[in-house]
Amino acid sequence: MRYALHWGEARITNMRDVSRDIREFTIVPEHGARPYAPGSHLNVGVIVDGQPDHRSYSLVGAGDGACYRIAVRRHDDSRGGSRYMWSLGEGARLSVTEPHNLFEMEFGRPEYLLLAGGIGITPLIAMAAALARSQANWRMIYAAKSRADAAFCDELTALYGDRIETRFSDEGRRLDLPAEIANLADGAQLYLCGPLRLLDAARSAWGSSGRPLADLRFETFASGGLYAPEVFRVKIPRLGIDLAVPTDRSLLDVLEGAGVEVMADCRRGECGLCALDVVAVEGEIDHRDVFLSDHEKQNNEKICACVSRAVGGAITVETAYRP
Ligand SMILES: Cc1cc2nc3c(=O)[nH]c(=O)nc-3n(C[C@H](O)[C@H](O)[C@H](O)COP(=O)(O)OP(=O)(O)OC[C@H]3O[C@@H](n4cnc5c(N)ncnc54)[C@H](O)[C@@H]3O)c2cc1C
Structure with a gap:
């Protein structure tokens, strides 16, 4: 990494x-x-x-x-x-x-589906060009709030015609991920870049389809969770820490600012190095990482301090740090 x-x-x-x-x-x-x-x-x-x-x-x-x-x-x-x-x-x-x-393509597969959510279109534009050049069998689905939010959509459609399909929320066309995945050829790959909700849905549908997990390739931009950021308190009783985490700072930033050393690397919820043990939660955890499994997120035993936040109260955590 x-x-x-x-x-x-x-x-x-x-x-x-x-x-x-x-x-x-x-x-x-x-x-x-x-x-x-x-x-x-x-x-x-x-x-x-x-x-x-x-x-x-x-x-x-x-x-x-x-x-x-x-x-x-x-x-x-x-x-x-x-x-x-x-x-x-x-x-x-x-x-x-x-x-x-960090989002490498593999060539030579029988079929490719490129799935973009909003600004996640950016890395997929070069992928579309490469697949077109290599005469691969590919399609792109571009999901966005509306046509006005879908950057580069007209250019892509002009270049690739009906290989580019759109799903705009305000036009009411739903993205049926299980059906899209079921229709792919054996050995196909899905490349996805978009928000966490889209990735969670794709991972669940891909997992249920029985296809190899490694054939779902994705990149996230660490951009937001299920809730808007709100102020919450972080407590580490052993260190006498009880601090507010403002909306414009991460849990990791606040702990580091208070002199608590937390091991961290990617700082965008991918590597898991900054995952802290959760002792208690008042409210909920808005898990924004792609490192912890769904099961781990449901159990709320860990939190990736670089991106994830608490909503509706406070969180008590423990770290390996010994001053
Ligand atoms: C490999 C890679 C490629 C990328 N490519 C693009 C790209 O092509 N185009 C693009 O626009 N961006 C891209 N990004 C994202 C980009 O790097 C920035 O993260 C983005 O511009 C937002 O930066 P920011 O400082 O404005 O927002 P940030 O403060 O990083 O906030 C981003 C989002 O996180 C939420 N947030 C805000 N504060 C916090 C907080 N304290 N804790 C947790 N969440 C918070 C906000 O709701 C906001 O929606 C990419 C990221 C990566 C890792």
Whole structure:
């Protein structure tokens, strides 16, 4: 999961709004753009609360060797990484890494289904291009709240015609995941990028279909849970800790800020390193990670401190940290 990040300077050369809250940025790195495989992302330096930080953005399209394209959805209820990106103008300088890929494709399968939920379309655009180039048997289903929210939809339809199917909530067309999965050829793969609810539904339908779990490939953007973030208290009685976790900070941020060392790596709910033992919950846990199993989430014995939150009260946890 951990890899060395090599940062370099870059410049935004073009920007365009591709939906009402998604903006595409064309970025030219000083030392040239590298080729990359579909599913790759860039890490981009941002300023959050006056402090340097970084956010990851999937590379849009196949790349032309001269520049990178990313598309950023503006989150108003967030710590501020996307708002920072939206504050930049053409000509702005920023730091970026080389492309990295944690969402790799495998070629040569009899059929592929690409499933995008909202901003999750970004890594799938390069995948569609690669599948089209290799003359694979593929389809994409693009689910979004409405057509106006579905960035790049018209461009994809113009390129690939009826391989692109849409499911817009405001048009009332339901996504029937068990049926979509049942109709796939044996040996098919599903590539999914979208919100946690969509991933949970796909994992459950894929699991029930008896297909190999490794053939459901996904990436999440750690973007939200079942509930809107709300303030809750975190308690560690052994350390005398009783703190409020504000809406714009994670449980991990608050514990680290109080001097509690918590092992952490990916910070987006994938690696499980920051999972803490839950001693008591007043209210509910909004599990936002993709590391714990459904069973573990139901039992509420662990919480991934980087992304998951409590709603409606407080949580008492225990850590391995000994001051
Ligand atoms: C590999 C990868 C690729 C990505 N690609 C894209 C992409 O192509 N386009 C794109 O727009 N984004 C992408 N992202 C997400 C992106 O990196 C940022 O997370 C996103 O821009 C939001 O950053 P933020 O600081 O504005 O919001 P964050 O503060 O990170 O908040 C994001 C969401 O989490 C919730 N949230 C807010 N505060 C908290 C909190 N304290 N604790 C828990 N949850 C909270 C909010 O409800 C919000 O919906 C990608 C992420 C990864 C890991």
